[in-house]
Amino acid sequence: MDRKLKDELMKKSNYPDDWKEEIWGRLEAQLDRVEVDATSDNTQSIPAERPEPQEEPLPQRSNNNKNKHKGMRTLKIWIGVATAAVAATVFLSLPAGTAMMNSVKNWFVPEKKIEIEVEGHKEETNGQVHVDDTSDYAIYYDKDRYKLVEGDGKDVITTIDPLPEPYPEVSLTIEQKADVLPEELAKQIAGQLQGEYARVDAIERVTAPVDGYLVHAIDGSDRLSEVTNVYVVSNKKQGSFVLSGRYFLEAAEGHGARFYHTLEQFEVLADE
Amino acid sequence: MEKEIISRIVQGDRGAFRTLYDEYFDYAMRTAMLVTKNGEWAKDAVQETFLRVYRNCWQYDASKPFKPWFYCILLRECYRVMEREKKVVPFGEQLERIAVEPDLPDDRVDVYEAMQSLNDIYRIPLLLKYVHDYSEKEIADMLELNVNTLKSRLFKAREKMRDRLGGEPHGSEA
Numbered sequence: 001m002d003r004k005l006k007d008e009l010m011k012k013s014n015y016p017d018d019w020k021e022e023i024w025g026r027l028e029a030q031l032d033r034v035e036v037d038a039t040s041d042n043t044q045s046i047p048a049e050r051p052e053p054q055e056e057p058l059p060q061r062s063n064n065n066k067n068k069h070k071g072m073r074t075l076k077i078w079i080g081v082a083t084a085a086v087a088a089t090v091f092l093s094l095p096a097g098t099a100m101m102n103s104v105k106n107w108f109v110p111e112k113k114i115e116i117e118v119e120g121h122k123e124e125t126n127g128q129v130h131v132d133d134t135s136d137y138a139i140y141y142d143k144d145r146y147k148l149v150e151g152d153g154k155d156v157i158t159t160i161d162p163l164p165e166p167y168p169e170v171s172l173t174i175e176q177k178a179d180v181l182p183e184e185l186a187k188q189i190a191g192q193l194q195g196e197y198a199r200v201d202a203i204e205r206v207t208a209p210v211d212g213y214l215v216h217a218i219d220g221s222d223r224l225s226e227v228t229n230v231y232v233v234s235n236k237k238q239g240s241f242v243l244s245g246r247y248f249l250e251a252a253e254g255h256g257a258r259f260y261h262t263l264e265q266f267e268v269l270a271d272e
Numbered sequence: 273m274e275k276e277i278i279s280r281i282v283q284g285d286r287g288a289f290r291t292l293y294d295e296y297f298d299y300a301m302r303t304a305m306l307v308t309k310n311g312e313w314a315k316d317a318v319q320e321t322f323l324r325v326y327r328n329c330w331q332y333d334a335s336k337p338f339k340p341w342f343y344c345i346l347l348r349e350c351y352r353v354m355e356r357e358k359k360v361v362p363f364g365e366q367l368e369r370i371a372v373e374p375d376l377p378d379d380r381v382d383v384y385e386a387m388q389s390l391n392d393i394y395r396i397p398l399l400l401k402y403v404h405d406y407s408e409k410e411i412a413d414m415l416e417l418n419v420n421t422l423k424s425r426l427f428k429a430r431e432k433m434r435d436r437l438g439g440e441p442h443g444s445e446a
Contacts (some may be wrong), residue, residue: 005433006402008384013302013403015311018295023319024290030323031286112355 040252079230114140116261119253127265130155135176137241140265142258146172157262160256168226168248174266178239185240186213186232193217206231209263210243223250229259236268274338282330289326292383296322299404300346306399309388313357317349324349339406340413347396347414386436394429397422 114127127140130148132155141148141157149156154175163170177185186203193200197217204214212233219226230241243266245259274295280288300321304314324345332341387398400411412422 004385005387005398009306009387009399009403010302013305015301015305015314019301019315023315023322024293027293027317027322027326028286031326063419085406127295 039105068121089171111143112140114142114261114265116258118257125261131269132174134267135241136235136267137174137176138267138269139174139262141172141262145150145258146262157259167251168246169249170247170255171245173242174244175242175243175244176239177242178234178235178237180240181238182212182232182234182240185242186215186230189230189232189242190215193230197226197228209260210266212240218249221249223248225249227252227256229256231263233268234264241266242269275334278329278332278334278338282324289322289373292325293322296342300342302403303346303399304350306388306403307347307396308354309347310357313353314350317346317353319344320352321349339410343400343414344416380396383433383437386433389436390429390432394425394432397425398429398433401426 022200037255050166078088110129112127112129114125115122116125117123124242126144128143128148129138129140131138132150135155139157145160146157147160149158154173156171158169158171158175180188190203193215197219199219200215202216204216206212206214210233215228215230215232217228217230225248227249229245231235231245233241233243235241243263245256245263247255274292277288277292281292285365287418297318300318301314304317308314308317321342325342328345332338384426387395390398397411397415400406400414401408406414408419408426411417412419415422417425
């Protein structure tokens with residue numbers, strides 16, 4: 001079977017013979033273009049920053065050392081400064097926490113644009129990934145509005161700055177209950193909320209924003225009345241994730257909607 | 273040999289760069305084809321990989337093996353291209369895309385599809401092992417994993433493959 005898989009992989013990864021020279025041609029064109037640009041720059045200064053990796057100026061090179069001259073020492077210093085800057089830029093452009101890649105898990109896109117609809121208007125948010133190795137989940141949250149605080153057994157996404165009085169807490173809490181199945185846990189949570197909220201709706205089976213159970217509770221009809229939406233989803237083992245969004249009635253179309261879209265980005269990493 | 277080639281590339285020797293290109297192109301192309309599952313994306317990833325190698329080879333630590341350094345760049349470029357093409361999806365979604373029913377009989381499940389349907393944490397190590405015959409130590413270095421972690425993933429990967437191929441034992445033990 002090893003042989004079979006290897007053969008199959010080799011077969012599936014076949015590519016046209018002319019690709020090698022095609023890519024080499026493109027490479028040479030890129031190298032030539034940048035080197036010509038560098039040579040034409042009389043100041044020999046190399047930008048300390050580069051906006052895009054594709055536009056990175058090459059350290060000025062000389063084929064077969066033909067271009068040695070008196071200014072080489074100065075040029076080398078410039079190259080050293082520039083390459084250090086490029087190295088720093090490359091390093092900083094990598095996903096957080098990776099000088100190379102700590103693991104395949106780190107190949108999650110560290111940030112991505114997420115289009116959401118809030119109060120009838122579409123907007124694009126800057127999603128920041130959080131990959132939780134302990135609980136095996138990942139989520140993108142709006143890094144311009146919220147922060148993710150890692151706590152003891154739970155992570156809380158909340159406003160970057162606390163809301164002033166008298167606004168109630170606005171947060172999205174993620175925690176795992178490794179030994180309780182979603183359906184059972186949803187019942188337990190509904191029972192707990194009965195004592196805390198004026199109204200607790202019947203448990204609802206939902207497929208969006210996550211696939212699981214929803215317990216919706218609200219504590220009155222005032223604009224600052226506390227609202228909670230607790231989603232209980234399978235951890236794809238024998239337990240559950242509890243995703244609790246808390247906000248107030250007036251914020252239902254704002255933070256409430258944003259949490260809904262945040263939950264759309266929630267992913268359980270544990271397989272099977 | 274690689275160290276000498278790298279040293280010459282650092283000096284701007286385009287011929288040395290071509291030698292390195294000849295040496296690594298096939299494996300790079302095959303890896304990129306399998307990781308991105310798209311020919312055009314694979315070409316872009318390979319091109320950008322060699323460009324980065326040329327530009328950044330001065331950063332390569334000659335006291336360490338070259339292959340892990342090269343493949344780290346390659347794999348990152350594959351994901352960069354996939355991200356650009358909006359094809360990077362969270363692992364959970366990748367799992368959901370596994371369409372292979374685990375109890376299908378072996379002759380109906382393509383071994384390639386079964387492997388490609390695995391979560392990346394299992395798929396990439398398998399790919400590196402079977403396409404390139406890398407040792408577990410080499411793969412662990414490339415992925416910056418503990419060797420035991422890698423062995424565990426390879427073992428689980430084979431178990432999953434076996435499940436998806438209808439229970440037929442697949443591959444040797446790690």
